[in-house]
Every structure is written in C-alpha cells, then in structure tokens.
Amino acid sequence: MLKFRIIPVTAFQQNCSVLWCDQTKQTVLVDPGGDIDRIQAVLSEEGLTPHAIWLTHGHLDHVAASPDLARQFDVPIIGPHREDLFWLQDLPRFAAQVNFPPAEVFEPSQWLNDGDQLTLGNLTFDVLHCPGHTPGHVIFYEATSQIAFVGDLLFAGSVGRTDFPRGNFNDLVQSIRGKLWPLGDDVRFVPGHGPMSTFGHEKHTNPFVADKNFG
Numbered sequence: 001m002l003k004f005r006i007i008p009v010t011a012f013q014q015n016c017s018v019l020w021c022d023q024t025k026q027t028v029l030v031d032p033g034g035d036i037d038r039i040q041a042v043l044s045e046e047g048l049t050p051h052a053i054w055l056t057h058g059h060l061d062h063v064a065a066s067p068d069l070a071r072q073f074d075v076p077i078i079g080p081h082r083e084d085l086f087w088l089q090d091l092p093r094f095a096a097q098v099n100f101p102p103a104e105v106f107e108p109s110q111w112l113n114d115g116d117q118l119t120l121g122n123l124t125f126d127v128l129h130c131p132g133h134t135p136g137h138v139i140f141y142e143a144t145s146q147i148a149f150v151g152d153l154l155f156a157g158s159v160g161r162t163d164f165p166r167g168n169f170n171d172l173v174q175s176i177r178g179k180l181w182p183l184g185d186d187v188r189f190v191p192g193h194g195p196m197s198t199f200g201h202e203k204h205t206n207p208f209v210a211d212k213n214f215g
Contacts, residue, residue, distance in 0.1 A: 009034045011100070014062055015190060019120060029052075082136060087134060114127065149189070157207070186199075
C-alpha cells in the first residue's frame with residue numbers, strides 16, 4: 001500500500017511529497033524544491049530513508065534541493081524528461097532572479113520518457129510525459145492506489161502557467177485531457193501547489209479544462 005506525506009516547501013509553498021511502500025518501507029522524494037530541514041524532519045518522524053528522488057519538471061521550486069539530498073543519502077535523481085534540461089542548466093540565474101538561495105546546475109541520473117515505469121517497493125508507477133507547463137514535464141501515476149503526482153500540470157480549480165520559456169497552453173490542455181482524464185474520475189492527485197483534488201472533479205468544474213468547455 002502506498003503512503004505519502006505532503007510537505008510545502010520554499011517561499012512558493014511547493015508540494016514536496018514523501019512516498020513510501022508500507023510493506024517494504026522503500027521511500028522516494030518527489031520534487032524536493034528546498035527547505036531540507038522540513039523534509040528531514042518528516043523522514044525522521046516516519047523512520048524513513050530515501051531510495052531515490054523523482055522530479056516532475058525542472059523548475060527551481062521543484063528541484064533545487066535535489067543535488068544536496070542526493071549526495072546526503074547517496075541516491076539517484078530520476079526525471080524529468082530530457083526536454084527540461086535547459087531549465088536545470090538555468091537554475092543559478094533563476095534562483096538569483098527570484099531571491100531564492102543559490103541553486104546549482106545538475107543533470108539527473110536518469111531521464112524519463114512516456115511509458116516508463118518506476119518501482120517503489122511492491123508498487124509500480126506509470127510515467128506519463130505531459131508537456132505544456134514545461135516541455136519535459138512528467139507525472140507519476142500509481143494505479144492500485146488510484147493516485148497521481150502531477151507537478152504543475154493541473155491544480156484544484158486551475159492549471160499550470162504556460163508563460164515561461166517553451167510553455168504551451170495547447171500542449172498543456174492536451175496533456176490534461178488526453179492523458180489524465182482517461183485514467184479515471186476517481187483518481188486523486190497531488191498538485192505542485194495547493195490542495196489535492198480528483199480528476200473527476202476537475203473534469204467537471206475546472207474553468208480551463210472542464211468537459212463543458214470542449215463540446
């Protein structure tokens with residue numbers, strides 16, 4: 001069974017998630033953007049040690065703590081898709097621009113592609129490449145638990161910004177409607193910011209991607 005805790009980190013209150021298999025205690029960190037002390041506190045409370053870091057996309061508030069945590073725990077950084085390399089190469093400039101702590105350039109141990117699968121103990125996560133917010137954005141979906149970790153693709157009542165370099169609103173809508181909706185209305189999702197929701201709720205009410213807007 002999948003267990004998880006959500007930790008809002010950075011000044012942008014980005015949802016870093018600690019995921020673990022309750023049978024094996026294998027653990028991953030999804031999108032550790034900063035505030036390492038908060039992440040470490042949750043790991044200590046739960047008695048967990050990370051086995052990997054998974055990234056949905058290359059934006060600063062989702063990735064900045066990854067190199068330090070990877071070194072600390074000697075674990076690989078996995079994801080996002082290679083199309084987000086330019087974001088990872090631009091982290092120091094963007095950190096200075098938004099008054100974040102200094103951030104370092106890095107590359108993941110493994111890039112991800114659409115259709116890849118990642119294992120966490122006895123659990124299997126499907127990787128879906130979902131461009132739009134960034135060209136290399138991916139999401140992680142665990143079918144048994146019917147839960148997805150969607151980064152900045154979709155929010156409760158909103159969608160990800162597309163005004164950053166190489167963002168594309170049409171791609172974003174297609175990613176949500178073409179890849180998320182088919183997973184099922186009952187799927188819960190953890191967005192990159194804000195509260196959880198379900199695909200079904202957003203499919204019917206979200207002003208940007210609801211079915212009623214696409215007759």
